[in-house]
Amino acid sequence: MNSSNENKLDVSVQYVKSVGPKRAESFGKIGINSVKDLLFYFPSRHLNRTTVLKAAKAYGYVMDGYDGEVTIIGKVVDKEKKGFRNKEVFKVHLKDDTGFFECVWFRGIKYFQSAFNEGDIFAISSKPTIDKYGKLQFIHPDYDRITAEESDSFMHTGKIIPFYRIPKQLKEKHIGDWSLRRILTYAVDKYVDQIDETLPDEIISENKLMSLSEAVKNYHFPESEEKLNAAKYRFKFEELFYLELLVALRKHNYKTKLTGNKMEIKTNLVSDFLKTLPFELTKSQLKVLSEIKNDMLSEKPMNRLLQGDVGSGKTVVSLIAMLIAVDNGYQAVMMAPTEILADQHAKNISKMMAKLSGIHKEKTVKVSLLLGGQRKSLKSKSIKDVELKEADIIIGTHALFEEDVTLNNPGFIVIDEQHRFGVKQRALIQSKGKTPDVLVMSATPIPRTLSMTVYGDLDLSVIDELPKNRKPIITVLRGDRKLPEIYKFIVNKSNEGYQSFIVYPLVEESEKLELKAATDYYNLLKETYFKKLNVGLIHGRMNWLEKEEVMLLFLKKEFDVLISTTVIEVGIDIPDANIILINDAHRFGLSQLHQLRGRVGRSNKQAYCILVTKDGIIRQNFSGELKLDYLSPAQIEKYKSSVRLQTMVKHNDGFKIAEVDLKLRGPGDIFGTMQSGFPELKYANIVTDSELIFKTKKIAFGLIKKDPRLELQNNSVIRKNLLSHYSDNLKYAKIA
Ligand code: ADP
Ligand code: MG
Numbered sequence: 001m002n003s004s005n006e007n008k009l010d011v012s013v014q015y016v017k018s019v020g021p022k023r024a025e026s027f028g029k030i031g032i033n034s035v036k037d038l039l040f041y042f043p044s045r046h047l048n049r050t051t052v053l054k055a056a057k058a059y060g061y062v063m064d065g066y067d068g069e070v071t072i073i074g075k076v077v078d079k080e081k082k083g084f085r086n087k088e089v090f091k092v093h094l095k096d097d098t099g100f101f102e103c104v105w106f107r108g109i110k111y112f113q114s115a116f117n118e119g120d121i122f123a124i125s126s127k128p129t130i131d132k133y134g135k136l137q138f139i140h141p142d143y144d145r146i147t148a149e150e151s152d153s154f155m156h157t158g159k160i161i162p163f164y165r166i167p168k169q170l171k172e173k174h175i176g177d178w179s180l181r182r183i184l185t186y187a188v189d190k191y192v193d194q195i196d197e198t199l200p201d202e203i204i205s206e207n208k209l210m211s212l213s214e215a216v217k218n219y220h221f222p223e224s225e226e227k228l229n230a231a232k233y234r235f236k237f238e239e240l241f242y243l244e245l246l247v248a249l250r251k252h253n254y255k256t257k258l259t260g261n262k263m264e265i266k267t268n269l270v271s272d273f274l275k276t277l278p279f280e281l282t283k284s285q286l287k288v289l290s291e292i293k294n295d296m297l298s299e300k301p302m303n304r305l306l307q308g309d310v311g312s313g314k315t316v317v318s319l320i321a322m323l324i325a326v327d328n329g330y331q332a333v334m335m336a337p338t339e340i341l342a343d344q345h346a347k348n349i350s351k352m353m354a355k356l357s358g359i360h361k362e363k364t365v366k367v368s369l370l371l372g373g374q375r376k377s378l379k380s381k382s383i384k385d386v387e388l389k390e391a392d393i394i395i396g397t398h399a400l401f402e403e404d405v406t407l408n409n410p411g412f413i414v415i416d417e418q419h420r421f422g423v424k425q426r427a428l429i430q431s432k433g434k435t436p437d438v439l440v441m442s443a444t445p446i447p448r449t450l451s452m453t454v455y456g457d458l459d460l461s462v463i464d465e466l467p468k469n470r471k472p473i474i475t476v477l478r479g480d481r482k483l484p485e486i487y488k489f490i491v492n493k494s495n496e497g498y499q500s501f502i503v504y505p506l507v508e509e510s511e512k513l514e515l516k517a518a519t520d521y522y523n524l525l526k527e528t529y530f531k532k533l534n535v536g537l538i539h540g541r542m543n544w545l546e547k548e549e550v551m552l553l554f555l556k557k558e559f560d561v562l563i564s565t566t567v568i569e570v571g572i573d574i575p576d577a578n579i580i581l582i583n584d585a586h587r588f589g590l591s592q593l594h595q596l597r598g599r600v601g602r603s604n605k606q607a608y609c610i611l612v613t614k615d616g617i618i619r620q621n622f623s624g625e626l627k628l629d630y631l632s633p634a635q636i637e638k639y640k641s642s643v644r645l646q647t648m649v650k651h652n653d654g655f656k657i658a659e660v661d662l663k664l665r666g667p668g669d670i671f672g673t674m675q676s677g678f679p680e681l682k683y684a685n686i687v688t689d690s691e692l693i694f695k696t697k698k699i700a701f702g703l704i705k706k707d708p709r710l711e712l713q714n715n716s717v718i719r720k721n722l723l724s725h726y727s728d729n730l731k732y733a734k735i736a
Contacts, residue, residue, distance in 0.1 A: 027170070052123070147178055235683040243696075247456035252705075260300055261296075296412070326393065346550075370394060490529075500562070501562050534558060535560070539548070
């Protein structure tokens with residue numbers, strides 16, 4: 001590879017013919033500075049023969065009831081503006097060699113008036129209709145201007161025409177569809193052969209890929225539909241290959257960096273603990289336990305994800321693993337995402353350890369809780385520090401690694417509800433000990449292609465069954481007019497010993513408003529419907545001591561009903577709480593609803609989840625696959641809310657729910673919230689390209705196995721490309 005090629009492409013975009021310094025400035029505003037940037041500014045779509053119809057044919061289609069999108073190329077015959085004030089209509093009449101059609105606008109008329117001029121040729125795309133005079137009509141369509149020559153060669157030779165996204169910074173400098181295509185023609189002609197290849201030759205030939213420069217050329221100006229597809233495939237392949245390579249490097253780095261702790265079963269601490277459990281572990285729990293134990297007993301550091309639906313009993317599994325570490329003289333650390341959850345874990349685990357000390361006299365397992373700001377005064381700091389030093393099990397929030405806490409030989413770290421933490425935090429906490437064994441736990445089931453990538457550097461254990469005797473939670477959807485009846489139901493059930501959560505959503509991202517809703521209802525309900533019940537209130541503005549107090553009272557059954565904001569979302573375990581009423585349920589995301597519902601159904605009593613929403617959302621009746629494109633944003637929101645709520649009613653299984661969630665939200669969104677530390681995908685789709693993900697993963701992992709430091713001559717291309725394009729992502733995956 002000749003590195004001087006790259007330098008030539010790094011020159012300013014102004015040197016491309018017909019750009020110049022002024023236009024280069026506008027390009028700069030949208031991030032296109034060099035020739036190379038320009039070459040990689042790809043079309044958002046292409047006009048090709050399979051998608052273009054003649055006007056007469058389109059007319060026939062619509063008359064026959066077709067209601068999809070079509071594209072027609074036509075020449076502007078004339079334009080007219082009718083009406084006045086708020087009732088203006090702007091129409092453009094166009095024709096092709098088979099007939100006439102028109103485009104109609106009701107808004108932004110001034111702009112369209114100047115965009116359409118007699119004699120210009122446009123490709124018009126949209127869902128057509130027939131107006132009352134029988135005319136073929138497009139309302140507010142997409143349109144792209146093309147030249148007469150382009151139109152000719154399109155018609156006669158089937159040439160494929162690219163269309164680009166043209167941001168306003170370019171429009172301002174009069175760079176439109178035409179001129180951008182012209183500029184790119186010059187750039188591609190002159191520079192495309194100088195692009196350095198970014199994949200090794202063998203990978204290209206073995207996978208029959210297009211070379212990078214061919215792919216760039218064909219992405220802009222494809223010679224054929226097949227070549228366009230081959231070009232797109234090459235970019236997807238490359239993108240996923242590098243993504244999986246980062247995963248492979250991360251995993252390799254961890255596995256080989258240091259030797260971990262080699263533990264053994266020293267005393268009967270663990271077996272004694274098992275005797276104190278009031279239940280038998282499920283088969284699934286036993287299976288994942290043996291996987292975890294194998295890791296701990298080997299000297300390779302453990303880096304494992306424990307996935308299991310809400311209520312599947314992950315905590316006790318992690319506790320048994322912590323006890324193995326304690327048995328070996330290490331501290332075991334558990335990190336939880338919220339103070340309430342950390343507090344709850346500390347309480348439960350302390351209780352269990354007290355029970356254990358009844359039959360296991362040789363060692364008392366000391367449990368300590370660390371929350372943010374707990375060590376404010378000097379005195380409490382030193383007391384706490386001594387306690388921390390002597391503890392066997394430490395439970396805390398992120399304060400564990402954010403404050404200057406010195407742990408005492410932590411050999412095992414559990415991270416609960418991992419989806420709340422990013423790789424960065426994981427790396428940070430791992431740096432606390434020598435090379436501690438790490439177990440991360442998550443109740444958010446995600447499709448395999450996604451977990452394989454986001455958590456690709458972790459080994460995976462799955463708990464795929466719930467403890468015996470659990471009855472499926474009954475979930476219902478009700479309009480808010482039904483609330484009085486629901487309150488009566490809660491009162492009746494309270495008399496039978498049930499406890500209930502009543503949850504209010506976050507209103508417009510404002511904690512203050514959220515608080516208000518919950519407090520207002522608290523005041524109202526305890527004076528009215530729940531006059532005879534004991535009602536508690538918990539919200540995010542309370543400090544952890546206040547929260548702890550409330551949760552404790554609820555656990556002790558001092559309250560029948562707990563009114564709450566979303567602070568109870570993750571992990572909380574109150575076995576006798578068997579009703580959850582979620583208000584304005586349409587405001588919640590699917591995985592959040594599933595987490596909330598997971599707060600109940602944790603015993604062998606029948607549990608209920610009552611989702612309350614607006615009547616208007618319940619009445620929505622969307623059947624089959626809907627083309628969201630034709631709905632207004634408000635309608636789309638309603639549609640999605642309705643699908644989310646119906647899904648909750650239909651499914652109890654977290655995996656099913658995750659699938660729907662992914663469809664509704666799109667993978668990018670989920671990738672983002674996972675704070676994966678991986679680059680965003682531009683070309684590939686983590687859901688629809690699953691086959692290619694498996695393929696590139698295999699190739700990438702094979703390559704790293706053979707050449708983990710990328711030292712082979714063949715792989716120098718990869719190494720160079722990683723360093724120049726993925727340096728940010730390499731933080732957690734070192735290469736030589
Ligand atoms: P999650 O996986 O959502 O974190 P938890 O660990 O909080 O679930 O467990 C949910 C409840 O199930 C707890 O009350 C726990 O004591 C109980 N539990 C765990 N394992 C079993 C089992 N094998 N049989 C019966 N109950 C169990
Ligand atoms: Mg949990």
